[in-house]
Amino acid sequence: MAMLELQGVTVRFGGLVAVNSLSFDVQEGTIHGLIGPNGAGKSTVFNVVSRFIRQDAGEIRFRGQALDCEPHEVVMRGIGRTFQNVELFRGQTVLDNVMIGLHTAGKTDVLGGALQTRRVREEEAATAKRAHETLRFLGIAEYAGRRAYGLPYGVQKLIELARALALRPSLILLDEPVAGMNPTERMELAGVIRQIRSEFGMTVLLVEHDMSFVMNLCDRITVMNFGSKISEGTPPEVQQDPQVIHAYLGEEEQDAAAR
Amino acid sequence: MERGINNERNGNQGLLRRIAGTGLSARLLLGAALIVLPIVTAALGRSYVVYLYSLVMVYVIVTLGLNILTGYTGQISIGHAGFMAVAAYTSAILTGRFGVPFSLALIVASLLAAALGLGLGVPALRLQGHYLAIATLGFGVAVGQLSASWDKLTGGYQGMKAPVAAILGFRFDTDLKYYYLVLVLTWLSVEAAQNMLCSRPGRALMAVRDSEVAAQAMGINLAKYKVTAFAVSAFYAGIAGVLHAHLTRYVSPYDFNMGVSMTLLSAIVVGGLGSVPGSILGAVFMTILPHVFSRVKNLPLILAGLSLILVVLFLPYGLVSLPLKIKSAALRARARRATKSGNA
Structure with missing residues (x-):
């Protein structure tokens, strides 16, 4: 069953289309990755789901119900989140x-x-x-x-x-959970995220730039570029998608080779 | 403003526990001191000083209230004396002209101040930083102007008398008697604030101050808590305003002018933003200063400004952080000595 559904979600900032008619589902009990190069619109997607930003078009449904509430009501619906740049008190x-x-x-x-x-x-x-x-x-x-x-x-x-x-929460949104962590910490956190799912039955949607982390951890991956979805599937499917390689993984592999 | 905020867990624990270590005995000790001190002072024939003690406590209440709004919730108010003024006049009018009992007037006047705080809090939701400062400044100025020009109600610039406070027939007609009334109300105000700040609503207020986005993501309704902070803060100012009116037994526009609002703001910064003991220290400091140096004209103001600058520069967490600062300096010095002797 789809826990979170985005249907034709569009967000514009002035003349810039940050998210362009984006549709994807997050299935219950999965660890779902949302990836894409910088500026692809991933964080905007998170902010729309958190209701900090309202979409200009399209619909977001959570557990079958339209997610149309104030930002502070989102957590009551069962959606928790973390922030890209740590927002601690x-x-x-x-x-x-x-x-x-x-x-x-x-x-x-x-x-x-x-x-x-x-x-x-x-x-x-x-x-x-x-x-x-x-x-x-x-x-x-x-x-x-x-x-x-x-x-x-x-x-x-x-x-x-x-x-x-x-x-x-039943769905947790993690915005770059391992940014700034060392490889050991990253591995440990991957274990923690799996445990979150197995022990608490949570569904996880995460944005992350660390490709090996995402590919090892996620069940399904949605790839964005310039605000649109360019690919979706299991990690191997996404990795072999020429569109993805062109937009994103190609660069990443070159980077890795250069290192 | 945000940088100057301190509210370590310790800072939120009971003030008395912090001052003298732990537990009930310390509270009793401080309580006893506060009960005995004015008797001794009065016995020495210094009734004016007893009056001054009461004045200090009145300012402790309102400073604490302002700190809840500014230090804990991150919303500035530059017109807080306005809330005091409204409550002071209300109580003076209710008790003086209509013979309403003091205790009832105290409650009505403080609630009226709280309602005004609520009213000011709603438009303030759309304002931040400088704009909120200007809006609250406007409120403070407006109340001052109104109280000066609404002759029939307030007696204009001449002010009006406030009768002796009385509860159930007991008249607080000496400085000493009134002191104990103020002491009880101050104690209750401090305890209530302390309790509230270390529980769910207090954490929510600080969350609003520290990160509005994260607070919302945790389910905290920003509007609700900001408005609540305004109301609570104004309620405290109201209590202080009423106590001030019946302490001096007189209310005039000069009692609650912009200078008072500025003093209150200085008090929370000098004492320590986001700290209950800091509010108390700041209020004591700023209230006593003008009376200690009253012989030289303008010296208190200069000293107040100077202390504000010094605190902002060298003690960003306020006077309340001074002991900690000294302790860490001492530790550093000891560590330096240890390495030196280790090398030798």
């Missing part, structure tokens, strides 16, 4: 960051918080416990009390992932 601790990820699981309002009623304290303890579990799952529990700002970049990326995972 830098002033707060790692644990607080993950607890903010659980914002919609709580009910405490300003008055309740001020009065610290029993219900509020119980909710707080439960939220902290869930946040701790997610930190432990990702192996970064030791940072719980540290301030997010100033931690190594790889750790910051994991904190962001923890923040999005804490609520156990």
